[in-house]
Amino acid sequence: MSAKPKKTAAHAPKETWELRLYVAGQTPRAITAFANLKKICEEHLDGVCSIEVVDLLKNPQLAKGDQILALPTLVRKLPQPVRKIIGDLSNTERVLVGLDLRPRT
Secondary structure (H helix, E strand, C coil): CCCCCCCCCCCCCCCCEEEEEEECCCCHHHHHHHHHHHHHHHHHCCCCEEEEEEECCCCCCHHHHCCCCCCCEEEEEECCCCEEEECCCCCHHHHHHHCCCCCCC
16 A cells, blocks of 8 residues: 655645836846846746846836835735835845745744
8 A cells, every 4th residue: 555645845836926126227236136036036936937127217107006116126926915125135034035935033
């Protein structure tokens, strides 16, 4: 008699994460925020995220939809609920908590 294999996180269906990073041009903070976000996605989201960078110097009207007040700002569109993180995303622990990838301590 064989036991049923347990489902592990590795076998669970993966959610797609939609992330939008609002910046104002190619500033050092914007470049740092994008690099930090890319690293977090590679290390913690196992390649199941899409990153859209919105440059508000080119499309300022897009700030209204997500109520962007400071830059850079990361908006998690999916999975719901929408979450926002302001800054260059250099504090990885804070970003993981903000994205709900780690529980608050």
